[in-house]
Amino acid sequence: xxxxxxxxxxxxxxxxxxxxxxxxxxxxxxxxxxxxxxxxxxxxxxxxxxxxxxxxxxxxxxxxxxxxxxxxxxxxxxxxxxxxxxxxxxxxxxxxxxxxxxxxxxxxxxxxxxxxxxxxxxxxxxxxxxxxxxxxxxxxxxxxxxxxxxxxxxxxxxxxxxxxxxxxxxxxxxxxxxxxxxxxxxxxxxxxxxxxxxxxxxxxxxxxxxxxxxxxxxxxxxxxxxxxxxxxxxxxxxxxxxxxxxxxxxxxxxxxxxxxxxxxxxxxxxxxxxxxxxxxxxxxxxxxxxxxxxxxxxxxxxxxxxxxxxxxxxxxxxxxxxxxxxxxxxxxxxxxxxxxxxxxxxxxxxxxxxxxxxxxxxxxxxxxxxxxxxxxxxx
Numbered sequence: 001x002x003x004x005x006x007x008x009x010x011x012x013x014x015x016x017x018x019x020x021x022x023x024x025x026x027x028x029x030x031x032x033x034x035x036x037x038x039x040x041x042x043x044x045x046x047x048x049x050x051x052x053x054x055x056x057x058x059x060x061x062x063x064x065x066x067x068x069x070x071x072x073x074x075x076x077x078x079x080x081x082x083x084x085x086x087x088x089x090x091x092x093x094x095x096x097x098x099x100x101x102x103x104x105x106x107x108x109x110x111x112x113x114x115x116x117x118x119x120x121x122x123x124x125x126x127x128x129x130x131x132x133x134x135x136x137x138x139x140x141x142x143x144x145x146x147x148x149x150x151x152x153x154x155x156x157x158x159x160x161x162x163x164x165x166x167x168x169x170x171x172x173x174x175x176x177x178x179x180x181x182x183x184x185x186x187x188x189x190x191x192x193x194x195x196x197x198x199x200x201x202x203x204x205x206x207x208x209x210x211x212x213x214x215x216x217x218x219x220x221x222x223x224x225x226x227x228x229x230x231x232x233x234x235x236x237x238x239x240x241x242x243x244x245x246x247x248x249x250x251x252x253x254x255x256x257x258x259x260x261x262x263x264x265x266x267x268x269x270x271x272x273x274x275x276x277x278x279x280x281x282x283x284x285x286x287x288x289x290x291x292x293x294x295x296x297x298x299x300x301x302x303x304x305x306x307x308x309x310x311x312x313x314x315x316x317x318x319x320x321x322x323x324x325x326x327x328x329x330x331x332x333x334x335x336x337x338x339x340x341x342x343x344x345x346x347x348x349x350x351x352x353x354x355x356x357x358x359x360x361x362x363x364x365x366x367x368x369x370x371x372x373x374x375x376x377x378x379x
Contacts, residue, residue, distance in 0.1 A: 036079045040139030043161045045151060046071040046107045048133040051082070055089070056128040064093070065118040066199055066300075068133070069110040070150065072140070072157040079107055082134045085115055088127045093120040095129075096264060098329035107135070109156060113296035116304075116328045117198025117261050140164045145171060146204075146222035153202045153224075153255065154299065171206075172249020180209055180247055186239035188232035188254060195259035198300045201226035202255045203233040209250065213242035221251060229256050258301040260363050263327050266305040269356040272324040277354020279312065284346035286316055289339045293361055294331050304328055304361045306336035314351040316344045324356075332361055 038044040048068040053060040080102060087098040095115055104111050111133060120126075140148065141163040148164045169175040195201065206221035215237050220230045233254040240252075269281070297304060306326040311319050321340055326333030336359040345352075 034078065034081060036073075036077055036135065036137050038076070038137040038139050040142040042076060043072060043074040043140045043163065044137040045140060045143050045147060046073060046157075047136050047138070048083075048104075048108055048111060049136065050131060051134045052130075052132040054130060055126040057126060060126070060129055060131070061120070062131070064120050065131070066114040068108070068114045069154050069156055069299075070147070071107045071109070072151065072155075072160070073107065073137070074161065077107070079105065079135055082132055083108060083111065084130055084132045085112060087115065087129050087131075089120050089125055089129060090264060091123060091125045092264075093122045093124070094264065094328065095120070096328045098331075104133075104135075106157065108133070109296045110299075112329050112331055113294075113300050113302055114198075116297065116302045117258075117300045119197070141167060143167070149204050149222045149251070149253070150202075150224075153253065154200060156299075168251070171251070172208075172247070174247045174250035176247075178243075178245070180213065180242040180245060180250070182240060182242055183213065184239070184241040186236040188229070188236050190256055193226070193228045193232055193256055195256055196224075196226055197259040198261045198302055199224065200255060200258050200299075201229050202253055203230045204251050204253045205233050205237040207237055207250050207252075209242050209245065209247045211244060211246055213244045215240060215242075215250075226256060229254065261300065261302045263302075263304045266327075266358055266360065267307065267325065269307070269358055272307050272309055272356050274309070274354040277356075278350075279352035279355035283312070283352070283355070285343060286346050287342075287344040289343040289359075291339055291359070291361070292335065294335045297329075297331070297361070298363070301363050302328070303363055304332035306333040306359045306361075308333075308336055308340055308357045308359065310340060310355050310357065312345045312348070312352040312355060314348055316347045318343055318345065332359075335361075 047070055050062050050065065053062045083100060083102055083104050085098055085100045087095045090096050095118055098112050098115055140161055145168050148160060148168055152160050201224045203223040204221045205218055207215040207218045210216050218234045218237055220234065223230050236254060237252055304327060307324040308321055309324050310321040313319060318340055321337050323333035323337055340357060
């Protein structure tokens with residue numbers, strides 16, 4: 001009996017383990033994106049609206065989230081119906097580590113930038129946050145004039161088409177010939193008007209002119225929400241003068257550049273330098289990296305940075321480029337990576353490994369034209 005038992009145990013011990021289960025990968029969805037619908041036809045304004053926002057500890061108040069700039073399309077297009085962004089919120093209320101699995105394309109180019117320009121309550125750091133946006137389209141010919149005017153302030157998809165301008169000009173008689181011309185165009189003192197971080201402010205003043213070309217019946221018709229600019233814009237129109245003739249419902253805009261939105265502090269390069277690195281801080285370039293600011297973030301005056309690690313071949317080619325860190329959004333890392341890959345270092349006998357580059361994206365002193373209207377014509 002003991003012998004048989006021993007033989008049985010030995011046989012069991014020598015039996016090879018069963019093969020691992022076969023894992024069949026999920027099929028890749030190659031179906032085309034759905035066709036975006038516009039009930040009243042095309043061209044259409046494209047909007048992105050928040051449908052859900054939460055963090056790991058509960059719902060997220062979106063009162064401080066910037067409105068996404070509208071885009072425009074002249075024809076039916078295929079687009080994802082929604083997109084989700086992931087991020088954390090630091091103790092200063094700043095969204096950080098913004099990223100998404102997908103890309104909204106040109107129609108949603110302002111999505112991550114608008115989120116980076118947003119602010120949440122200070123002192124309430126939160127993690128694993130998500131925000132979901134859904135796309136919608138509305139025909140330009142059926143859109144409300146304030147929405148059309150808002151698009152003209154930052155026309156990210158090109159000029160407003162004629163259908164939009166026709167709808168705006170239907171408001172009053174100011175566009176009928178002979179159109180009034182400015183004899184005196186007054187402007188606010190923009191230095192005394194607070195700027196909004198991460199948002200260009202604008203204000204359209206609606207007014208009539210009397211027989212002597214003096215503005216009367218002034219009011220704010222469409223605006224971004226800066227009340228100081230609204231009041232200063234009405235005052236500036238009131239001080240302006242035009243060629244004679246009674247006109248009704250004229251429009252004129254004033255704009256204020258956004259205040260710069262600063263990123264979190266950039267870490268020291270040594271924190272990312274691999275052990276055994278041969279690359280120093282100083283290097284010569286045959287073709288220097290050309291820093292190109294991500295357009296959507298420049299538009300909102302959102303600054304950022306990226307830390308890259310890379311190697312340099314003896315003949316100067318840049319390789320093994322990796323984004324070690326980027327804030328406040330992954331887009332800054334992607335842009336810095338493109339920039340570095342376009343450069344070429346000077347040749348060296350042995351090449352270099354473990355190089356670290358810190359790339360800062362900083363706004364200049366003159367960000368946007370506060371006091372440069374599109375034209376001197378009233379609409």
